[in-house]
Amino acid sequence: MTKVLRRRATKMSQNSNHDSRREASAASDHDIQAVHGQMLSNQAEPKQGYSMMPLFMLGFVSTMIFLVAIYFIHNRAGLDEGLSLATQIQDKRFNPEKHMPDETVVEIDPIAMGQRLYTQVCVACHQVNGMGLPGAFPPLAGVDYVTGDEERLVNILIHGLQGPLEVNGSQYNGIMPAFGPSGTYNWNDEQISYVLTYIRQEWGNTAGEVTVEKVAEVRAATADRTSMLTAADL
Numbered sequence: 001m002t003k004v005l006r007r008r009a010t011k012m013s014q015n016s017n018h019d020s021r022r023e024a025s026a027a028s029d030h031d032i033q034a035v036h037g038q039m040l041s042n043q044a045e046p047k048q049g050y051s052m053m054p055l056f057m058l059g060f061v062s063t064m065i066f067l068v069a070i071y072f073i074h075n076r077a078g079l080d081e082g083l084s085l086a087t088q089i090q091d092k093r094f095n096p097e098k099h100m101p102d103e104t105v106v107e108i109d110p111i112a113m114g115q116r117l118y119t120q121v122c123v124a125c126h127q128v129n130g131m132g133l134p135g136a137f138p139p140l141a142g143v144d145y146v147t148g149d150e151e152r153l154v155n156i157l158i159h160g161l162q163g164p165l166e167v168n169g170s171q172y173n174g175i176m177p178a179f180g181p182s183g184t185y186n187w188n189d190e191q192i193s194y195v196l197t198y199i200r201q202e203w204g205n206t207a208g209e210v211t212v213e214k215v216a217e218v219r220a221a222t223a224d225r226t227s228m229l230t231a232a233d234l
């Protein structure tokens, strides 16, 4: 009888298509306990203190988040469509050619530029109202030297003027600094053209523009002059 049972059990275990439920039921409670006990005793005993592994993971994840944040801050150029152009231009990787129209026309207002130059330099002597200071600096408002012959005017600016001078019936004897290369200012043709156009149209003056070409022309024609002008040269 026992022989038959054992043979049947062997046959069951040999069956490759075995049924786990039947196998489980075949194991006795004692067997299960024994196996579990063995597994438990194999587990590492809980240790005192803490392991280094979670700390390392925390450090690693924090570093990654930090690096990703840095990456996004540095590579947000493409995400900036909504920002103002001024903000984008401050960005080192901003490529202006991508954002500019094909032809950029920069409009320069000679009067505004000239006024700025006048306010920076000439105003100290000729004053805001262009009236100068009696006895010291001649006026520029309503004066033929300003609104008359433009070549003479450019000449005065480039080379300066000194010695006795009569302007609108008053006598002056001062020094008007040179704004050409012999003076300390050494303004270019544009700067001289802007400031002269400005003084010819301010304080009620209504003379025409002094072009950049005109300044260049007078500069070239008088290039060999080494001294300041005097009243006799005008």
Ligand code: HEC
Pocket (backbone or CB within 6 Å): 118, 121, 122, 123, 124, 125, 126, 136, 137, 138, 139, 140, 143, 145, 146, 153, 156, 157, 161, 162, 163, 164, 165, 167, 172, 173, 174, 175, 176, 177, 179, 195, 196, 199
């Ligand atoms: C340091 C003072 C000083 C500055 C700065 C100065 N000027 Fe004069 N300017 C004079 C004096 C002084 C004269 C008269 C020179 C003389 O007595 O021979 C004069 C004469 C002139 C004249 C011819 C006389 C007249 O009244 O029209 C013009 C034009 C002129 N200045 C324009 C300018 C302009 C434009 C600037 C600025 C770009 C300028 N000056 C800056 C002192 C100055």
